Amino acid sequence: MAHVFSESNFQAEVLSSSTPVAVDFWAVWCPPCRITGPIIDELASEIDESKLKIGKVNVDDNQHLSTEYRVLSIPTVIVFKDGKEVDRFVGAMPKEAFLEKFKPYIA
Amino acid sequence: MRNVIIIGSGPAGWTAAIYAARADLNPLLFEGAEPGGQLMTTTEVENFPGFEHGVQGPDLMAVMRKQAQRFETEIISSMVDSLKQIEGGFEVTAAGKAYQAKTVILSTGATARRLGLENEKRLYGQGVSACATCDGFFFKNKNVIVVGGGDSAMEESSFLTRFASKVYLVHRRDEFRASKIMQERVKNNPKIEIIFNTEVVDILGKDKVEGVVLKDVQSGETREMQIDGVFAAIGHEPNVSLVKGLLDLDEKNYVKTVPGSSKTNIPGLFACGDVQDARYRQAVTAAGSGCMAALDAEKFLSDNE
Numbered sequence: 001m002a003h004v005f006s007e008s009n010f011q012a013e014v015l016s017s018s019t020p021v022a023v024d025f026w027a028v029w030c031p032p033c034r035i036t037g038p039i040i041d042e043l044a045s046e047i048d049e050s051k052l053k054i055g056k057v058n059v060d061d062n063q064h065l066s067t068e069y070r071v072l073s074i075p076t077v078i079v080f081k082d083g084k085e086v087d088r089f090v091g092a093m094p095k096e097a098f099l100e101k102f103k104p105y106i107a
Numbered sequence: 108m109r110n111v112i113i114i115g116s117g118p119a120g121w122t123a124a125i126y127a128a129r130a131d132l133n134p135l136l137f138e139g140a141e142p143g144g145q146l147m148t149t150t151e152v153e154n155f156p157g158f159e160h161g162v163q164g165p166d167l168m169a170v171m172r173k174q175a176q177r178f179e180t181e182i183i184s185s186m187v188d189s190l191k192q193i194e195g196g197f198e199v200t201a202a203g204k205a206y207q208a209k210t211v212i213l214s215t216g217a218t219a220r221r222l223g224l225e226n227e228k229r230l231y232g233q234g235v236s237a238c239a240t241c242d243g244f245f246f247k248n249k250n251v252i253v254v255g256g257g258d259s260a261m262e263e264s265s266f267l268t269r270f271a272s273k274v275y276l277v278h279r280r281d282e283f284r285a286s287k288i289m290q291e292r293v294k295n296n297p298k299i300e301i302i303f304n305t306e307v308v309d310i311l312g313k314d315k316v317e318g319v320v321l322k323d324v325q326s327g328e329t330r331e332m333q334i335d336g337v338f339a340a341i342g343h344e345p346n347v348s349l350v351k352g353l354l355d356l357d358e359k360n361y362v363k364t365v366p367g368s369s370k371t372n373i374p375g376l377f378a379c380g381d382v383q384d385a386r387y388r389q390a391v392t393a394a395g396s397g398c399m400a401a402l403d404a405e406k407f408l409s410d411n412e
Contacts, residue, residue, distance in 0.1 A: 030241040031147040031165040059244070070315055072245045072336070073232040090232030094140060094186055096202055 002044035003055030007062050013055070015083040020105040021053040022079050025071045027060050032092035036075045039095045043102070052105045079105060108207045109135055111404050112199050113180075114187050114349065115214035117144025118390045119380025121171035122397030123212045123404075128178035130405045135181045135208070137201055142184065143168035144216045145343075145381070146390060148238045149259075150266060155390050167390070190349045196375065209411070210375045210404040213350060213362065214397060217343035217381040217388070222254065226310040227337070234316025235337045239263040243270045246336045252277055252319060254307055255340035261289035263340050268298040275334070277302045279324055310337055345382045354378070361385045369400035375411075377403050 005013055005023060014021045024040045026033040037056070044054040059066040059074060069078060069085065077098070079087035089101055111127050113120050116138040127134040141147065146164035153161040176182065185202040192198075196209040219237055221227055227235050236242040239253075243266060251271045253264045256278040264276045276293060281303045283290050293299050302321070308329065309320035316337055322329045345361045347354075355363040355372045362383040364370060369377040379396035381388050 027244065029244075030238075031143070032141075032238065032241060034165070035142055035147075066245065070233065072234050072315065073236050073238070073242045075241075076232060088232075091237075092141070094184070094202075096185070 002040050003053065005055045005057050005062075005065075007064055010057075010062075010065060013053075014080050017053055017080070019050060019053055020079055020081045020086070021055065022077055022102060022105070024054075024056045025059050025066055025069075025074050025076045025078070026056055027058060027074060030074050033075045035092045036077075036098075039098060040077075042095065043098060047102065047106060051107075052102060077101075081105075108196055108209055109133065110208060110408055111135070111210045111212060111401075112197070112206060112208040113137070113212045113214060114190070114199070115139055115144065115216055115346075115380065115382075116142050116172070117146065117168075117214060117216045117380055117393060118171065119216070119393040119397035119400070120144075120212070120214035121168070121175050122394040123214060123379060123401040124175035124180040124397075125171075125178060126398050126401030127212075127404060128175060128180045130401065132401075132405060132408070133179070133181070134212075135183065135206065136175070137187045137199070138182060138184045139215065140186045141216075141218075143172075145219070148240050149262070150240055152390060187349060190353065192353070192373065210377065210407055212369075212397075212400045212404060213354075213371075213376065213378040213382060214380040214393075214400070215346040215349065215382045216393075217345045219339070220342045220344050222307060222310075222337075222339050222341065224308075224310055226312075227339075230310055230312055230316050230337075233314060234312065234335060235310060237339070239266050239338050242336070242338075243267050246271045248272050249335035250275070250333070251336035251338060252307065252332075252334050253338045253340060254278070255342075256280060256283040256285060257340065257342065258285045258289050260340035261285045261293045263338055264299050265289075265292050265296060267338065268296055271336070272298070274299045275302055275332075276300070277305050277307060277321065279304065279306045307337070343381065343388070345385075347382060350376075357385070359385050369396060369403045375404075375407055377407075 110132040149164035311318040377400040379400035380393040
């Protein structure tokens, strides 16, 4: 399962993480998010966490985070490295496509 | 070799699967890049018969999928990469694997058309949205533009007033082609301002949408307008990349079918739903044509036994 990130643990779990972190911004009322949610969970169990940590932010409960990172469309996946955004993908994609996007961070 | 492969998972694809499965054809269905199709990004569907009080688009698709599963449709959640004719049928490749079948039902649907502006691509996800249901939330107390004149434009405008303080509905003609009931809803909504005879010719903003350039189609004059979000509902384009060069397409790029059937120019390859329907494009007509395709495939298989 993917990690659950929130305003209270975002600094410690994401921004201060020594490994890159992929964060899926989502909400229950977003139909494409219902497609990506299980894919992100699968990838989180399959990808070695010591290389890439994968988690989710529920935008309903964490509006400060979605505002701070200018998330205006969901699902949006942002990759953070050393506390900074290094990559961003908007919209639902098949699993293989996510894997392809994550590849540079897993190597 | 399988009897039938179905490509696409909108109302046409699922209906074809239900009929083919019940005819013991053991269909294999590929869900594609947007499982559930266009209904996944709509909210209330009020005109699908059998749902007296309406039904949410994604919920309708979820029950169609379950119904197809109940009759043992095999489902693969990948995108099909290629489709070609082989001896005695067709071969489909998806995620690096090949699958063969005697017949194929093409129900790849249509995808929302974009405005076609450079800055629209650049600001996609940064104020340019393809899904009002998904993204309306981020425009609380902001101003947005909806472009279009059909039912989807009316629906998106009404939906967005739940969040936005103001919705400008911009249309290039001087009247809407949307149904009367949807037009009335928009006209009676105090948060919606209608701007006729106008096109969006550019979207402005560095990291996010900050404005648009509007052009009056009669005078040709342009003006800038501050705006936070842009939603386009200007129709659809059929998803025909798999069959370009294989199937006959009409002048709008829709798959040509023999009138009154789902037959294409290639025997054994049938088309249903929005990929072959430029005219009606309804969930219920897509479902109806999915049924036709399954029955046509069944007939083809028994004739060629």
